Amino acid sequence: MRVEVIIAWPDHYAASTLELAEGATVAEAIAAAHLPRAIEAPGVAVHGLVVRSTQVLHDGDRVELLRPLLADPKEARRRRAGPMPGVKRG
Template identity: 55%
Template sequence: MLRVQVVFAWPHRCMQREVLLEEGATVADALRLAALETGEVAGCAVFGVAAEPSTPLRDGDRVELLRPLQVDPKEARRRRAQRQRDG
């Protein structure tokens, strides 16, 4: 059996579930069993490394649900550069 944590952390809401899975289980299996009510999810990761639903899990893994970006990274860089130019 695999013991896996499934977590998500939004600005005003955090949740964590521990699930028990059979050997050979995947990220999709863990998410299905955890049944977290998360709303919009941008993807998932295992210990901070992007993962596909078909990614196999190991005992002790932490599956993280990723929230959508709030600002486009290119736009954020433009804004920072503009602030530096403006003083």
């Protein structure tokens, strides 16, 4: 079966298309892909859905290595919104 393993950074990405035996797992695909910094990925998804490394893959699956968040999403949203009128922070 054919699967793709991909990891993306803000300015570039790395991908590997693999031929694996039926019944191969996410962990086996990641190991076979030999992508740079793959071991640092805190999570993994298949077609955007977070899965465990023991998940069995199917032909055509795309394994996505997830990066750690660079900023807290709530704090980033607050910074974009700016100060609220009438609210004093101290």
